Amino acid sequence: MDHQIKKIAKRHQYVARISTSFIYAILVSIAMNFFWTPGHIYASGITGAAQVVSTVLKRFLSMDVSVAILLFALNVPLFILAWIAISPRFTVFTVISVGLASVMIKFLHPMTLTTDPIICAIFGGAVNGYGTGLALKSGISTGGLDILGITILRKTGHSIGSINIAFNILIVVAAGFLYGWPYAFYSTIGLIVNAKVMDMTYTRQQRMQVMIITDRPKSVIDSIQNNMRRGITIVHGAEGAYNHKDKTILFTIVSRYEMPELEAAMEVSDPHAFVSITDTIKILGHFYEPTL
Numbered sequence: 342m343d344h345q346i347k348k349i350a351k352r353h354q355y356v357a358r359i360s361t362s363f364i365y366a367i368l369v370s371i372a373m374n375f376f377w378t379p380g381h382i383y384a385s386g387i388t389g390a391a392q393v394v395s396t397v398l399k400r401f402l403s404m405d406v407s408v409a410i411l412l413f414a415l416n417v418p419l420f421i422l423a424w425i426a427i428s429p430r431f432t433v434f435t436v437i438s439v440g441l442a443s444v445m446i447k448f449l450h451p452m453t454l455t456t457d458p459i460i461c462a463i464f465g466g467a468v469n470g471y472g473t474g475l476a477l478k479s480g481i482s483t484g485g486l487d488i489l490g491i492t493i494l495r496k497t498g499h500s501i502g503s504i505n506i507a508f509n510i511l512i513v514v515a516a517g518f519l520y521g522w523p524y525a526f527y528s529t530i531g532l533i534v535n536a537k538v539m540d541m542t543y544t545r546q547q548r549m550q551v552m553i554i555t556d557r558p559k560s561v562i563d564s565i566q567n568n569m570r571r572g573i574t575i576v577h578g579a580e581g582a583y584n585h586k587d588k589t590i591l592f593t594i595v596s597r598y599e600m601p602e603l604e605a606a607m608e609v610s611d612p613h614a615f616v617s618i619t620d621t622i623k624i625l626g627h628f629y630e631p632t633l
Contacts, residue, residue, distance in 0.1 A: 358434055361479040366441035367449075368472030369483075372465040373408065374451035380461025381520045383528045384469060385535060386505075387415050387485030389512040396519050409447035413439060419488040426492040431482065438476060439484040458527040466534030473535070474542025478598070548621040551593050551603065554579065555614040558589035564610035568602045571595055594621060 369388070376382065383389040391411035398404040416439050423432040455461065476483050482491070486505055509532055517525030555561050562573055576590035595603055600618075607614060 358479055358481050359437060361476055362434065362438040362441050362481055365438055365472040365476040365481070365483065366445040368468050368475075369442045370445035370449040372469035372472070373446050374449055375454055376461040376465030376468070377531070378408075378451065379453045379456045380458045380465070380527070381516070381524050382458060382462045382465055382531045383512050383516045384465075385509050385512065385532050387419075388412060388469075389509070389528075391415055393512060393515045393519070400519070407447055409443040412446065413443040416484040419484060422492060423482070423488045426496075427488070434480075435482040435484050435488065438481050442483070458524060459530065462527045462531035463534050466531040467538050470535040470538030471542050474539040477539070477543040548624060549595050549597055549600070550619050550621045551591075551595055552617040552619075553591040553593075553607070553614050554581075554588050554616075555591065555611045556586060556588055557611040557614070558591060560610040561591060561607070561614065564606040565593065565603065568606045569595065569599055571599075594624060 372384070373388075377384060377392070383392050388408075391408045394411050394415075395406055395408045398406050416435075420432055420436055420439075423435055473483050477487075482488060486508065489504070513525045513528050513532070516528040553561060558575060562575075565571060565573065571593050574592040576592070579588040579590045580586070581588055607616060
């Protein structure tokens with residue numbers, strides 16, 4: 342029975358991921374066809390690289406290769422890397438999301454709402470940021486540098502923040518050379534908006550340090566570990582300064598995405614516990630990440 346339930350749940354998860362991939366594809370195509378292309382704004386990552394290559398081929402070689410085709414083509418080597426280094430399932434969903442995005446960019450009829458580069462940068466970045474964040478929140482990769490980032494993180498434990506920054510700087514510089522330096526700054530605005538909206542939507546990567554002061558440690562530990570796969574450090578022998586009651590301090594790290602589960606676990610186990618939650622800048626050591 343349990344096996345059957347898990348099988349049904351996994352099937353529902355797959356359907357949800359494919360549906361989210363379709364929503365992402367629509368949003369990135371809206372950002373591209375309604376805002377970025379009319380405003381001469383470049384996106385971040387591989388999408389921006391596809392825009393640059395398309396512009397260069399058309400301007401200097403008279404070759405009209407669409408961004409949609411280049412987006413998929415530039416991702417192919419990364420699909421191979423994902424299959425080898427991450428997992429076949431992850432790769433399949435990545436191919437689906439990138440493939441749908443390429444199809445929608447190609448066939449969604451462009452509509453020029455405005456050519457104002459500032460408006461195009463802000464709204465294009467916001468729409469794409471929301472779509473990308475929604476995809477990542479559902480456990481779907483949008484391809485590109487995500488794959489490289491996950492691979493390097495798993496192999497070395499280090500992020501590729503500097504590589505991302507350097508790659509996007511090259512795209513911004515290309516925008517300056519191709520359309521004039523004001524457009525480089527407009528594209529920078531778009532990149533910032535994209536990143537901010539993506540961070541607000543996708544909260545799984547944001548780490549929070551949780552300190553719990555309780556007189557019911559066993560109940561709290563059982564409740565948290567039954568709801569989340571998180572280790573807990575126990576500090577015995579704490580004492581409240583006001584009433585001098587014995588307390589236990591519990592420390593754990595969770596993602597912001599897991600905050601509802603943490604709050605529910607605390608409500609059940611010890612609603613009167615004192616809980617302090619702070620942003621964590623950096624973690625050294627193992628932090629469990631769900632399987633992709």
